[in-house]
Amino acid sequence: xxxxxxxxxxxxxxxxxxxxxxxxxxxxxxxxxxxxxxxxxxxxxxxxxxxxxxxxxxxxxxxxxxxxxxxxxxxxxxxxxxxxxxxxxxxxxxxxxxxxxxxxxxxxxxxxxxxxxxxxxxxxxxxxxxxxxxxxxxxxxxxxxxxxxxxxxxxxxxxxxxxxxxxxxxxxxxxxxxxxxxxxxxxxxxxxxxxxxxxxxxxxxxxxxxxxxxxxxxxxxxxxxxxxxxxxxxxxxxxxxxxxxxxxxxxxxxxxxxxxxxxxxxxxxxxxxxxxxxxxxxxxxxxxxxxxxxxxxxxxxxxxxxxxxxxxxxxxxxxxxxxxxxxxxxxxxxxxxxxxxxxxxxxxxxxxxxxxxxx
Amino acid sequence: xxxxxxxxxxxxxxxxxxxxxxxxxxxxxxxxxxxxxxxxxxxxxxxxxxxxxxxxxxxxxxxxxxxxxxxxxxxxxxxxxxxxxxxxxxxxxxxxxxxxxxxxxxxxxxxxxxxxxxxxxxxxxxxxxxxxxxxxxxxxxxxxxxxxxxxxxxxxxxxxxxxxxxxxxxxxxxxxxxxxxxxxxxxxxxxxxxxxxxxxxxxxxxxxxxxxxxxxxxxxxxxxxxxxxxxxxxxxxxxxxxxxxxxxxxxxxxxxxxxxxxxxxxxxxxxxxxxxxxxxxx
Numbered sequence: 001x002x003x004x005x006x007x008x009x010x011x012x013x014x015x016x017x018x019x020x021x022x023x024x025x026x027x028x029x030x031x032x033x034x035x036x037x038x039x040x041x042x043x044x045x046x047x048x049x050x051x052x053x054x055x056x057x058x059x060x061x062x063x064x065x066x067x068x069x070x071x072x073x074x075x076x077x078x079x080x081x082x083x084x085x086x087x088x089x090x091x092x093x094x095x096x097x098x099x100x101x102x103x104x105x106x107x108x109x110x111x112x113x114x115x116x117x118x119x120x121x122x123x124x125x126x127x128x129x130x131x132x133x134x135x136x137x138x139x140x141x142x143x144x145x146x147x148x149x150x151x152x153x154x155x156x157x158x159x160x161x162x163x164x165x166x167x168x169x170x171x172x173x174x175x176x177x178x179x180x181x182x183x184x185x186x187x188x189x190x191x192x193x194x195x196x197x198x199x200x201x202x203x204x205x206x207x208x209x210x211x212x213x214x215x216x217x218x219x220x221x222x223x224x225x226x227x228x229x230x231x232x233x234x235x236x237x238x239x240x241x242x243x244x245x246x247x248x249x250x251x252x253x254x255x256x257x258x259x260x261x262x263x264x265x266x267x268x269x270x271x272x273x274x275x276x277x278x279x280x281x282x283x284x285x286x287x288x289x290x291x292x293x294x295x296x297x298x299x300x301x302x303x304x305x306x307x308x309x310x311x312x313x314x315x316x317x318x319x320x321x322x323x324x325x326x327x328x329x330x331x332x333x334x335x336x337x338x339x340x341x342x343x344x345x346x347x348x349x350x351x352x353x354x355x356x357x358x359x
Numbered sequence: 360x361x362x363x364x365x366x367x368x369x370x371x372x373x374x375x376x377x378x379x380x381x382x383x384x385x386x387x388x389x390x391x392x393x394x395x396x397x398x399x400x401x402x403x404x405x406x407x408x409x410x411x412x413x414x415x416x417x418x419x420x421x422x423x424x425x426x427x428x429x430x431x432x433x434x435x436x437x438x439x440x441x442x443x444x445x446x447x448x449x450x451x452x453x454x455x456x457x458x459x460x461x462x463x464x465x466x467x468x469x470x471x472x473x474x475x476x477x478x479x480x481x482x483x484x485x486x487x488x489x490x491x492x493x494x495x496x497x498x499x500x501x502x503x504x505x506x507x508x509x510x511x512x513x514x515x516x517x518x519x520x521x522x523x524x525x526x527x528x529x530x531x532x533x534x535x536x537x538x539x540x541x542x543x544x545x546x547x548x549x550x551x552x553x554x555x556x557x558x559x560x561x562x563x564x565x566x567x568x569x570x571x572x573x574x575x576x577x578x579x580x581x582x583x584x585x586x587x588x589x590x591x592x593x594x595x596x597x598x599x600x601x602x603x604x605x606x607x608x609x610x611x612x613x614x615x616x617x618x619x620x621x622x623x624x625x626x627x628x629x630x631x632x633x634x635x636x637x638x639x640x641x
Contacts, residue, residue, distance in 0.1 A: 051538050071541040072549075078542050084535045088557040101544035145543070 001027045001062050003048070003153060003188055008057035010043060010212075017043040018054060019212035025188050027152070030179055030204030032220070033192040034236060040212035041192035045155045048190065049076050061152070074153075077146035081158040083138035085130045085145070091117070092126040095144045102149075116144040119178055136167045147178070156191045160198070172198060196238045200224060208232045225355035230348040233278050239306060241342070242284060242316040247274045253338070256313050259291045264338040269358040270351060276344040281306060283340035284318035290335035298326040309334055383614070390415045390611035397606050415607030418599070419615065430612060433595035437575060438619065440506055440591060444513030445570035449563055451514070452521025457551065459522070460529035461537065475526050478519040486579045489516075497584060504588045512580055517570040524569065528562030529555075564630040571623060575616075592616050 008021040018040050025031055033041045046052040048059065050071035059066040066074070077098075085094050095116055099109045117123055120140040130138060139159060146154055159175070160168045179189055179202070193199055199206050199220065206223045208215045215235075216228040227233035233241040246255040249272050253261040286307070293309035293316075305320040309332070318334060326332070343352040352358040388403060391411035402408035421427020455478070458464075459471050481489075493512050494503070502508030536558070540550035581591035590598075596612045599605055 046538075049538075049542055051541065070546070071538075072544050072546050074542075076542060078539070080535050080539070082533060082535060084533065084539050086536070086540075086554055086558070088554075098543035101549075149543075 001152060001186060001188075003066075004060045005048075006058045006060075008044070008047060008054045008059065010047065010052065010054045016040075016212040018047065018057075021057070021212070021214055023207065023214065023217065025190070025205075027186040027188050030189045030191060030202055031207060032199045032202050032204055033190065033207045033209055034194070034196060034199040035192075035209035036194060036235060039209045041209055042157050043212070044209070045078065045157050045190060045192060048153060049078050049155055050074050075149075075151045076153045076155060077149045077151035078155040078157065079139070079142045079146050079159045081161045083135055083142060083162065085138055085141050087130050089130070090126070091122060091128050091130070091133070091141055094130065094141050095148050098145060098149045112148050113144075116148040119147060120144045121174070136163055136171060139163065139171070143175075143178070151187065153188045153190065156189070158193055159191075161194070172201065176202060196236045199236065206236070208235055210235060226350060226353045227278075227342070228350055230276055230278065230344045233342065233344075233350075237280055239281050239317045241278045241280050243344070244277050244279075244314055244316065245274070246277050248272050248343075253277065253341070256311075258311060259314065259336070261336055261338050261341075264341055264354070266339075266354055266357045267341070267343060267352050270343055274346065275351065276346070276348065278342035278344060279316070279336060279340055281317045281319040283337040284309070284316050284334060285337070286318070286320055286332050287335035288333050290333035292331050293334040295326045295328060295330045295332060297328065298324075307332075383617075386610040386613050389606050390608075390614060392607050394603070394607075412607075415605070415611040418605065418608040419611055428595055428599050428608075430592060430595045430615065433590045433592045434615070436506060436589060437592040440509045440513060441571055441574040444510045444517055444574050445567055447510070447514045448517035448521045448570050449567050452518045452566065453525050453556075453559065453563060455518075456522050456525030457529055457555065459526050460532075461534065475522065478522040481515065481519045490580065490583050493580065494583060503584060504586045506589055508584060509581065509589070509591070512584060513574050513577070516577075516580070517574055520569050520573060521566040524566040525559070525562055528559060528565075532558065561630045564627045568623065568627055568631070572620060575620060 003025040005021055005023050008018050009016065010018040021040075021044060033044065035041050043052060047054050048066075050066075050069065053067070086097060089097065092113055095113045096109050099112060104112070117126060120143050122137065122140050122144065125133065125137065130141065133141065139162075143156075143159065146156075156175075160171055163171065179191075189204075191202060203220050205217065206220045207217045208223065210231055216223055216232045218226075223232065223236055227236055227241070230241075230243055233243070244255050246253055246259075248263065248267065248270055251263045253263060253267075255261075255277070284307075291311065293311045293314075295307055296310050296315075297308035299306040299308070300323050303321075303323060305322065305324050305326075307318040307320060307326065309316050309318055311334075316334075340354050342350065342354065343358075345351050388405065389397065391405055391413070392402070392409055393412050393414055396402055396409035405411040418427045419430045422429050459475055464471055464474060493515075497503045497505075497508045497512070500508070502511065532555070537550050537555060540554040541547070545553055576593065577591075578593040578597065581594050582597075585591065585594065593616070596609065596616060599608050599612060
C-alpha cells in the first residue's frame with residue numbers, strides 16, 4: 001500500500017509547477033507538505049488525486065500504475081482550503097454522497113455517516129443545510145465526507161487556512177486526534193500547509209517544497225534541527241530564520257564588521273571564510289551587554305513581542321519573552337545566542353547546526 | 360430620523376407600485392369599455408363613469424367570420440413555440456456554457472472568450488439582417504409557416520442569451536465543486552448531472568425567464584416567417600387593428616398576453632431571489 005512518485009514534472013508556460021518530484025509514502029503516517037504559496041503543494045495533491053495529469057514521471061500505488069486510474073475510481077479523498085460542499089444537499093446527504101455513489105448498502109451508509117458525524121462533532125446538525133452552518137462547521141462536513149469513504153489516501157489542502165485563529169487552533173487539535181485514529185487504519189495522510197507551526201505540531205514526516213521542487217524531506221524534528229538549506233530554514237520557521245552574511249576568522253564570527261561573536265563549539269571544525277549565518281528569532285534578544293540596534297517595528301503576539309531590528313546593514317527579528325511597548329527608532333542592546341547559530345555555505349547548503357555540528 | 364426614513368421608503372415604494380400597476384389597471388378598465396366609453400373622454404370606474412361590457416373580450420374568442428379574432432390557437436401556438444424554444448435554448452445553452460466555463464478551447468487565435476462573444480454576436484445584428492437568411496433557409500427546408508421552423512429560429516435567437524447568462528453563472532461556481540464530485544466517485548457526466556446541474560437551477564431559471572420573455576414578445580420573426588397556416592399571439596393581436604383602433608379588444612388581448620409571463624415570474628421568483636451559490640464557498 002505504498003504511494004511512490006518518480007520524477008513527477010508538470011510545466012506551465014514558463015515555470016515548473018512540479019519539478020522532478022520523487023517520494024515514497026507509506027500507510028499509517030501523516031505527511032505534511034510545507035511550502036509558500038505557489039510552491040506546488042496543491043498541484044502535487046491534485047496530481048495524486050488524478051485531477052491534474054503530470055507531463056512526465058509516474059505515480060504508483062500498491063505496486064500498480066496509478067496514472068491509468070481515473071479520479072472517480074481512485075480510493076482518494078480530498079479536503080480543500082475553501083469549504084467545498086454540495087449546497088443543494090443537507091449535512092447528512094453531503095457526507096453520504098460518496099457512499100451512495102459507490103452503491104453502499106443503505107443501512108451501512110447510515111451507520112458510517114453517523115460515525116463520521118460523531119468523529120467531527122456535528123451531532124444534531126444532520127438535517128441542516130450547508131448554508132446554515134458556520135465556516136468551521138462547513139469544513140467539518142467536508143472532513144467528515146472525506147473520512148466516511150475510508151479512502152487509502154486522504155489529501156488535505158490547507159484545510160484550516162480560511163478559519164479564524166481560535167477555530168484554527170481548536171480544529172488543529174481535533175484534526176490531530178482524528179488523524180491519529182485514521183492513520184492507524186492504514187491510510188496515507190497528506191496535509192499541505194504554509195504554516196510552519198502547523199507542520200511541526202502535526203508531527204509525522206515533513207516535506208518542504210519550493211518552486212515545484214522538494215527541498216527536504218524528513219521528520220519534523222529533523223527538519224527543525226537541521227534545515228538543509230537557507231530556503232528550508234526560511235520556509236519552516238515563523239518568523240523566517242534570520243540570515244546574516246558574515247565570516248569566521250581567528251575564532252571569531254563577524255557580522256558586517258560591527259557585531260563580533262565568539263565561535264561556538266559546533267563551529268570549531270568550520271574553516272575560516274564567508275558564511276551565511278542563521279539564527280531563529282528566539283536566539284536574538286535584548287541584553288544590556290549586547291550590540292546596539294534600532295527598533296523598526298515591535299509586534300506583540302500573545303505573551304511575546306517580536307522586534308524587527310536594524311543595525312546599518314543587518315536586519316534581524318528578535319523575540320522578547322514578554323509584552324512590552326517600544327518606540328520606533330529606539331536604540332536597544334541586542335545579543336545573539338551563539339549556541340543557536342547555524343552556518344550555511346555560499347550556495348545556501350547547511351554547513352553546521354547547533355544540533356548535529358559541522359557536516 | 361427612523362420614522363422619517365421608513366415613511367420616505369414606503370412612500371417611494373407606493374409611488375413606484377402605482378407607476379407599475381397603473382398601465383395594467385388602465386388596460387383592465389379599457390377592456391370593459393365600448394366605442395362610446397373610449398371616445399367620450401377619460402373614464403375610469405365601471406358602473407360609475409361607464410357601463411362595462413364584455414365585448415372587448417368576446418372579440419378575442421370569436422372567429423374572423425363572426426367579426427372577431429380567435430386568439431386561442433395563436434395563444435397555444437405561442438405557448439408551444441416559446442416553451443419548446445426556451446427549453447431547448449436552456450438545455451443546449453447550459454451544456455455549451457459549462458464547456459466554455461470549464462474547458463479550454465483554442466483554435467488559432469480563437470479562444471473561449473471569443474466563442475462566447477460569437478454566441479452573443481448573434482444578438483448584436485439587427486433582426487432584419489437575419490430575417491432574409493432565415494427566410495431562405497426555412498424555405499429550402501420546407502419549414503416556412505410551420506411551428507417547427509419558428510422553434511428552430513427562436514432557438515438560434517434565444518440560445519445566446521442562455522449561453523451568456525450561464526457562462527457567467529458557471530464562472531462563479533468554484534471548479535472545486537466539480538472536482539470534489541469526481542473525487543467522491545462521479546464520472547464527469549454524473550458530476551454534471553448530480554452536482555453541477557442541481558446547483559445551477561437559479562441560473563437556469565434566470566436564463567429561462569429571459570428566453571421566455573424574448574420569445575413570447577417577438578413579433579418580427581413571427582410576422583416574417585409565417586403566413587396563413589401558423590399564427591403567433593403578437594401577430595394575432597396586431598391583426599385586431601382595423602380602420603378603427605379597437606382599444607377595448609387590444610387592452611383585453613394585452614392583458615391576456617402578459618398573463619403567462621406574470622404567472623411564470625411568480626413561480627420562479629423564489630429561485631430569482633436566491634440566484635447564487637451561497638454555501639458552496641464561504
